[in-house]
Amino acid sequence: MITTLTPNPSIDRAVFVDALDRGEVHRAAGSRVDPGGKGVNVSRALAAQGAATTAVLPVGGPEGRLLEELLDEAGVDHVGVPVAGMVRMNISILEPDGTTTKLNEPGPDLTTAEVDALLAATLGRSADADWVVACGSLSPGAPADLYAALVSRVRGRGGRVAIDSSGAPMAAAVAARPHLIKPNHEELAELVGHSLPTLDDVHRAAKDLISAGIEVVAVSLGADGALLVTDAEVIHARATIPAPLSTVGAGDCMLAGLLHGLSSGRTNGEALSTGVLWGAAAVTLPGSRVPSPADLRGIPVELSHTPDLTRSLAH
Template sequence: MIITLTPNPSVDRAIVIDDLRRGEVHRATSSRIDPGGKGINVSRALTAQGGETLAVMPLGGAEGHLLGDLLDQAGVAHGAVEVAGSVRMNISVLEPDGTTTKLNEPGPELSPAEVDALLTATLDRADTADWIVGCGSLPPGVPTDLYATLVTRLRDRGGRVAIDTSGAPMAAAVAARPHLIKPNHEEFAELVGRDLPTMGDVRDAARELVADGIEIVAVSLGGDGALLVTAEDTVHARATIERPLSTVGAGDCMLAGLLHGLTLGQPAAEALRTGVLWGAAAVTLPGSLVPSPADLRGITVHVTRDPDLRTVLSH
């Protein structure tokens, strides 16, 4: 069982157009809506692949009702904490070459009582979980140390915690020593406070965090794949997708696959392969659609413990 906590979920509307031109009227060629938010995407991907998961989130307003309905339709088990504000609506504009422009609302302001209820709802279910995952941005009113508090409380109870966020919430969480973090390249550079232009720079920075108490550092690198570092191992995995449709949620699917593999007892290299496979499959799908088992077919993932550390990473 993998439990996800998404403090700032969303309804995601993806709109496909031929070419984005600022200030002009566009006619969409297609559109779709999906449940959104990093942790929710992790749970959606796990559900689509037959994994056991529970998504914990605040729900409120008309968008909250829609989000709950969308999760029910997708078969995603969820534990909702009712809040006074309305869940946000995010918009992604997709172009034929895979370019994605995102417009994200801030989300509802949560009261201290609502924040406490969200933490309690997660902790009350934690004893049944192999992993508890704290994911995504924090809405207004939520203290920066929410994920750090989650890590501290779960560590005291023996829970394994993964964190995927950015900025001050990630820095605070890392200081509390979660078992696993999964930033992307830009978020990781922000976390360590320096540019990381090459594969070797990312590897070295990850080793520093591992030496400081993080068991697994997995950095998603977009088209350059992903790098996973533990005290015993450094693994790089990459899949090439010739015709990407949307990058929305691909990193979340990668994290879902990685945790799924670890839950099944796969070694780090094989779990990373699973993660990159799921993430690569997500890129072939429209909007924030998550891959089914059929979508994984035909995708080859190359895994090595000896990546070229001189590789200059794309942005």
């Protein structure tokens, strides 16, 4: 079982337009609404594949009630921690070629008591979890060391914790030594403080983090696939999607597949292949929809234990 913590969840509204022209009135070709936030997306992806998961998240205002209703409809077990503020509404504008424009609200201003309640709920629902996963940005008012505190508490009782975030919360969490981190290309560059133009640069940055106490660094690289690095291995996986519909939530689905593979006893390479498959399937779907088992069919994944590290990466 995998428990996720999403301190700043959202209602994700995807609006489909033929073309986005700034300052003009548009007639949408369609829209959809999904529960959102990185940890929520991880749990949604796991639940869609029949894997056991519980999502812990703050809920407040009409948007919070809608979020819980959407999670119920998706069959995602969840623990909603009541907060005074309203859950945010994020809007994605999607064009036919896959170009996505996002407008993300800041989210509710959490109090110290509300943050403590989130941590307590996460620890309470993860005593027997294979992984505890903390993902995404923090709500205003939440301390930058929230994830670091979770890492320390989970490690203290012998559990495994994975982090997918950015900026100060990610840096603080890394200092607390989670078992696994899943930055994307830009987040890893931000974390190490310099650009990473090639696969070898990503590999070297990941190895530095391994030397600092992280066991697994999995870097999502968009169209360039993903790189998984441990003390003993460097593995690259890639799936080519010729006509992506939406990249929203693809990295979250990749993390979900990776952790599902690891918690199922698969090798690192098999788990990475599963993650890349789930992430690739996600970009074939509209909005932030997560893939079902049927959506995974027919997507080949290339896996290499000896990748060409001289490869230049897309930006």
